[in-house]
Amino acid sequence: MRTPSTRRASTWSLGTERFGTTRAELRRLLAWLTEREVEVVVMEATADYWRGVYYLLQPHLNLMLVNPAHLKGIRGRKSDPSDAAFLARAGASGMVMASFVPDRAVRELRDLTRRRTELVRAAGWEAQRLEKELEDTGMKLTSVLTDVTGVSGRAILQALVAGERSPERLADLAVGKARAKIPALVEALDGDFTDHHAFMVRHYLDEIDRIRAVATAFDACIAEALSGRGQDLNLLDTIPVVGRMTAEIILAETGGDMSQFPTAQHLASWIGVCPGQNESAGVNKSGRTRPGNGNLKRVLGVAAMAGCDQEQAHLSLRVLPAPLRPPGRQAGRGRGHAQAHDRDLVRPARLGALSQARRRLLRPARSRTRHATHDQGSHQPWTHDPVRTHHCHLTSTVTGSFVSGPRDLVPRQQ
Secondary structure (H helix, E strand, O other), X not given: OEEEOOOOOOOEEEOOOOOOOOHHHHHHHHHHHXXXXXXEEEEEOEOOOHHHHHHHHOOXXXXXXXXXXXXXXXXXXXXXXXXXXXXXXXXXXXXXXXXXXXXXXXXXXHHHHHHHHHHHHHHHHHHHHHHHHHHHHOOOHHHOOOOOOOHHHHHHHHHHHHXXXXXXXXXXXXXXXXXXXXXXXXXXXXXXXXXXXXXXXXXXXXXXXXXXXXXXXXXXXXXXXXXXXXXXHHHHHOOOOOOHHHHHHHHXXXXXXXXXXXOHHHHHHHHOOOOOXXXXXXXXXXXXXOOOXXXXXXHHXXXXXXXXXXXXXXXHHHOOOHHHOOOHHHHHXXXXXXXXXXXXXXXXXXXXXXXXXXXXXXXXXXXXXXXXXXXXXXXXXOOOOOOOOOXXXXXXXXXXXXXXXXXXXXXXXX
């Protein structure tokens, strides 16, 4: 704890106390801080260990959650007490920026959307294992059908599991546009499909069905949690290449309140879709893209790549012309950056202005213009009274590191 010294003006005194992370110890910590009238508590984010401490103290104290990447100690001189003293000094001098932790409703919505994403990816992994099993039989079904778990693919696989081995009869089970590929299917279904393969294929199909059923239950929970945000979802859905699921993830990760980000550049920097900055001696070196919010970056990247073929879309025109256009992933990052810059589409004050949003999507694009680098912090420095304010930093006695986690480090304008 850092407090103004009573012996000498403009100096501070430091005190250290160690607490556990159990509920009883945290209540003792709260009483200790309240008794000493600590006005600001500075916490460093590490994994998820900060959550229990933060959620208990936040209703009663003024907490600052800071990014550990902004405060790296000197190697060989690192300890919990020295880190606590340094972070207290940094908080008192305004060197650290407070992070925004969303309220309980947004946190619960994030848990739902992130788990649903994991389930969708798990279903895709099971489909890949199914394709590997078919390769073991010598069948080239994946070379003819785009999705082996689709209607035609599933009908063929179920017939194989039931004991059908005739390529002609199996190919005749195709429906829709796949019937035009019957000659290719007959050739692709010529293989050695054994009882072992039937058991494994049945297992993979059951796993895919089970995972999709759980994902459907999550869809219902998310729809119920967003029942009052229909206008927000509809407005986000007007953006090209942004579907319903993408709109739900955007609202879950940002909270739908763009006032947390001073500008669109701050939002792009927080997501991690803007280029990094690495300048030394007047020379601009290659800068890595910041990690940012991986959940939102991933969905924006997928949406951007889905819009690569939509040449008339607003986001497709935000990158270089075709002769100068970078390869796929680089172009996708550019479109993701452009999507992040359209933060005004979810600003609460403009959610009702649908016509304005559409005009924004159709405005002329800047030809052959690269976006500027926006890698600055997302917060305004915290102001304080150095004479009256007491600062305290918390460390965990269980892990030996600071308590906090970067998953919820959402910038906030103080």
